[in-house]
Amino acid sequence: MTDAPPPDRLAPWQRTAAGAGLLGSDGTVRPTIFAEMSALAAASGAINLGQGFPDEDGPSEVLEAARQAIADGVNQYPPGRGLPVLREAIARHQAHWYGLATDADTEVLVTAGATEALAASILAFVEPGDEVVAFEPAYDAYAALVARAGGVLRTVPLRFPDWAPDPAELRAAVTDRTRLILVNTPHNPTGAVLDVPTLELVVALAERHDALIVTDEVYEHLVFEGAHVPVATLPGARERTISISSGGKTFSTTGWKIGWLTAPAHLVTAVLAVKQYLTFVNGAPFQPAIATGLGLPDAVFAGLAGALGRKRDVLASGLTSAGFEIALPGAGYFIVADAAPLGVDDADAFCRRLPELAGVVGVPVSAFVGPERRGDVASLVRFAFCKRLDVLEAASARLSRLGAG
Numbered sequence: 001m002t003d004a005p006p007p008d009r010l011a012p013w014q015r016t017a018a019g020a021g022l023l024g025s026d027g028t029v030r031p032t033i034f035a036e037m038s039a040l041a042a043a044s045g046a047i048n049l050g051q052g053f054p055d056e057d058g059p060s061e062v063l064e065a066a067r068q069a070i071a072d073g074v075n076q077y078p079p080g081r082g083l084p085v086l087r088e089a090i091a092r093h094q095a096h097w098y099g100l101a102t103d104a105d106t107e108v109l110v111t112a113g114a115t116e117a118l119a120a121s122i123l124a125f126v127e128p129g130d131e132v133v134a135f136e137p138a139y140d141a142y143a144a145l146v147a148r149a150g151g152v153l154r155t156v157p158l159r160f161p162d163w164a165p166d167p168a169e170l171r172a173a174v175t176d177r178t179r180l181i182l183v184n185t186p187h188n189p190t191g192a193v194l195d196v197p198t199l200e201l202v203v204a205l206a207e208r209h210d211a212l213i214v215t216d217e218v219y220e221h222l223v224f225e226g227a228h229v230p231v232a233t234l235p236g237a238r239e240r241t242i243s244i245s246s247g248g249k250t251f252s253t254t255g256w257k258i259g260w261l262t263a264p265a266h267l268v269t270a271v272l273a274v275k276q277y278l279t280f281v282n283g284a285p286f287q288p289a290i291a292t293g294l295g296l297p298d299a300v301f302a303g304l305a306g307a308l309g310r311k312r313d314v315l316a317s318g319l320t321s322a323g324f325e326i327a328l329p330g331a332g333y334f335i336v337a338d339a340a341p342l343g344v345d346d347a348d349a350f351c352r353r354l355p356e357l358a359g360v361v362g363v364p365v366s367a368f369v370g371p372e373r374r375g376d377v378a379s380l381v382r383f384a385f386c387k388r389l390d391v392l393e394a395a396s397a398r399l400s401r402l403g404a405g
Contacts, residue, residue, distance in 0.1 A: 032140065033367040037351065046355035047395045049315075049383040050363045052188075052333045056388055058252035059293060059300060066256075066289035078284045080276055082110025082260065089291035090260050094243075097220075098233050106265035109272055112282040113257035114218045114246040119145050120275040121214050121242050121261065122180065126151040130179035135165060137368035137377065139188050139216065151179070155370065160338060160380055161327035163192035167201055174205040180212050181205070183231055186219035189368050189382040190336055191329020196229055203237045212267070213241040218259075219332040221250045221301045224309040228331075232262075242267055247290035249333065250304065252386075256286040308333075308385070311392055315385040318396020322358075323403040324381075333386040336365060340379040342402055347381050354381075359398040 034051045041048035057063060074083075081087060084104070091104040102108060111117040118141060126132060128150030134142050136155035146153045154173045156165050174181060181202055185194040206213050213231055220228040232241040246259035261271065312328075315335055319326050324337035344350045347364035354360055365380035385392060 033363055037361050037363055040352070040355055041361040044355035044359075044361075046359045046361045047387075047391060047398065048361050049385070049387065049395055050351075050361040052384045052386060053254045054252040054386045055391065056252060058250075059296060059304075061296060062247075062251050062253065062289050062293040065292035066285050069285035069288045074285045074288060076284060078110075078281050078287060080272065080281060081105075082108065082281075083284070083287040083291075086110055086258075086260070086287040086291040086294075089294040090262065093294045094262055097228075098230050100230070100232060100238070100262070102262050103265065107262055107268055109261050109263075109268050109275065110282075110287060111259045111261065111275060112279040113248060114216060114244050114259040115141050116257075116275065116278055117242075117244040117246075117259050117261040117271075118142070118182075118214065118216060119148075120271045120278060121244070122146060122149050122151070124270045124274045125212055126179050129177075131175070131177040132180045132182060133170075133173045133178055133211075134182040135184065135187070135194075136370065136373060137189050137365055138182075139184060140368060142182055143370070152177075153370075154178070155373070157373065157376070158187070158190060158192065159376070160190075160336060161325070163187070163190045163327065164195070165198060167198070170198070170201060171205065174209055174211065176209050178205075178209050178211045180214050182214050182216065184216040185231075186217075186223060186228065186331030188216075188219070188332060189334050189363075189365060190327065191332045191334050192327075193223060193226070193228075193330040196234075199229065199231050200234055202231065203234050206240055207236055211240070213237065215241060215243045217243060217245045218249045220245055222305050222308055222333070223331040224305060224312065225330060239264055242271065247293055250301070251290065251293045253286070253290070256283055256290070258283050258286050258290045311385045311387065311389060314389060314392045315383060315396060318392070318399050319383065321396070321403060322399040322401075333384050334382050335385060337362075337381050337383060338379055339381055344379050347377070347379050350379075351381060358401050360395050 037050035087104040087108040091102040094100040094102045122145045126149040131152045132146045133154045156170045156173050215231050232238045232243045242263040244261045248254040319337045323342050326337045351364050362381040362383045365377040366374045
């Protein structure tokens with residue numbers, strides 16, 4: 001028995017999403033690969049390196065600020081744009097780190113995580129038939145959100161192991177039909193940091209075709225070498241760019257879902273018109289806590305990135321010893337490994353067997369690409385290293401069974 005409607009009774013958005021592979025043909029919701037792999041880890045007792053959430057708390061100052069806010073009664077609806085203390089902290093953050101002058105009252109919007117900021121931005125500006133360009137592999141929400149808006153997703157390939165886009169393919173993807181260009185740097189799932197010439201080309205193409213740029217910068221403070229370069233800092237970009245980030249990844253508070261966007265006032269107003277009918281508001285006591293985090297000394301941010309970089313190196317060493325070929329990430333939570341040297345040509349099936357083979361869970365990179373590109377990533381697996389060092393050492397030891405076999 002099923003309570004799903006017959007295919008000819010699907011709502012238009014359901015048909016669009018089904019065509020994009022996001023729903024079953026009968027309109028039922030497909031569980032994400034992350035939920036599936038996490039359930040497999042729980043059932044098998046495997047170490048879960050599939051889903052990207054830390055297993056350690058973030059800075060104590062941030063946690064204590066949340067407790068204090070609850071005790072102080074900051075437990076009711078915050079203002080629709082977000083509490084002033086957080087909006088002002090975000091504006092200071094943009095000025096301090098990137099030299100971007102931002103009006104806290106009109107150019108900042110607090111959201112329920114970066115994903116809501118992405119959703120509200122796409123729904124605000126994409127009409128049926130509009131095209132959205134994104135780099136692929138891509139965070140899985142992009143395709144779902146573009147489909148929900150009735151848009152058409154055009155992708156520019158990033159290829160293992162350097163993950164650098166071909167400028168010619170980027171130029172070909174952006175046309176007068178392009179409404180938004182989605183730029184995720186540092187990038188999920190690859191950990192790549194797009195170089196400045198690529199970002200400059202994005203800006204030039206957006207200007208030429210009168211497109212908006214929406215950036216996903218949630219790993220901005222988790223860059224292992226060099227510094228993050230926001231698209232909005234490039235000449236000609238700021239007036240057409242919606243910059244999105246969150247506190248979840250930086251401060252290991254992914255469950256709080258405190259995100260934000262900064263943009264020119266008229267773009268923020270358009271996004272707010274959608275956002276207020278999604279979550280309305282969220283996370284009142286967590287907003288001043290994230291404001292506290294954004295005001296921590298620079299050395300704290302450097303320490304967070306440094307600690308994560310050491311974790312990356314532990315897992316990278318373990319994967320290499322197990323026989324994988326790896327693409328060492330420049331930022332973020334994840335490392336992509338090629339299992340082809342182990343004789344694997346189907347990472348999806350391999351990931352389902354990995355708990356039995358090695359007591360570890362990963363996610364196939366095929367979950368981040370459309371059907372037409374799955375052959376290009378058939379043997380690639382994404383592993384998360386945002387875990388305790390002892391967990392990563394244990395996972396590496398378990399993975400060594402693959403090389404021994």
